[in-house]
Amino acid sequence: MRKGLFAGLALMMAMSVSAVQAEGPVEMRIQAMKDTGAAMRVLAKAAKGQTEISLLQELAAKTVKKTGASIPAMFPKGTGPDDAMMGDTRAKTEIWSDWKGFTAQATAMEQAGDALIAAVGAGDRAALGAALDQAGKACGGCHKPYRTPKE
Numbered sequence: 758m759r760k761g762l763f764a765g766l767a768l769m770m771a772m773s774v775s776a777v778q779a780e781g782p783v784e785m786r787i788q789a790m791k792d793t794g795a796a797m798r799v800l801a802k803a804a805k806g807q808t809e810i811s812l813l814q815e816l817a818a819k820t821v822k823k824t825g826a827s828i829p830a831m832f833p834k835g836t837g838p839d840d841a842m843m844g845d846t847r848a849k850t851e852i853w854s855d856w857k858g859f860t861a862q863a864t865a866m867e868q869a870g871d872a873l874i875a876a877v878g879a880g881d882r883a884a885l886g887a888a889l890d891q892a893g894k895a896c897g898g899c900h901k902p903y904r905t906p907k908e
């Protein structure tokens with residue numbers, strides 16, 4: 758437990774540092790997405806039995822839910838690829854032309870976050886694995902239509 762607590766604090770510190778370093782809306786959401794990717798890896802390790810389910814996984818599950826809930830606010834109008842000064846965003850214009858479809862995927866991610874939180878709370882590896890599948894589908898379900906592939 759103590760080890761989990763320490764790792765949890767380290768993750769929280771890393772996340773608050775990255776929040777300070779991020780500047781504009783694009784940098785901020787890219788950082789939030791990266792933190793979410795890290796959270797997913799932490800959860801996957803526990804689901805596979807490579808680590809215990811501890812406070813670190815609780816934080817990671819909450820991160821997935823929080824990012825899902827924050828997505829609509831992280832993509833304000835005027836931060837798309839055609840807008841000036843937005844730098845290297847991989848957000849597609851379809852986000853704003855199909856806002857309903859986009860936010861539906863954000864809601865799916867938030868709901869997967871709830872499933873992750875429940876599985877972690879129950880200490881249930883099988884449920885955690887299922888919730889991770891659900892979360893992974895939400896990531897892909899949004900990235901495919903709304904994110905430009907890497908060059």
Ligand code: HEC
Nearest residue numbers: 787790791793794846847848859862863866895896899904
């Ligand atoms: C509702 C849509 C949506 C959902 C759900 C979503 N993402 Fe994203 N994600 C995006 C968009 C759009 C970008 C590109 C942002 C940009 O470049 O401005 C992105 C970018 C990323 C990146 C790349 C960051 C970089 O280095 O450029 C990672 C990693 C990522 N997402 C992880 C995840 C993970 C993991 C999940 C699921 C747990 C997830 N995302 C769920 C829309 C979403």
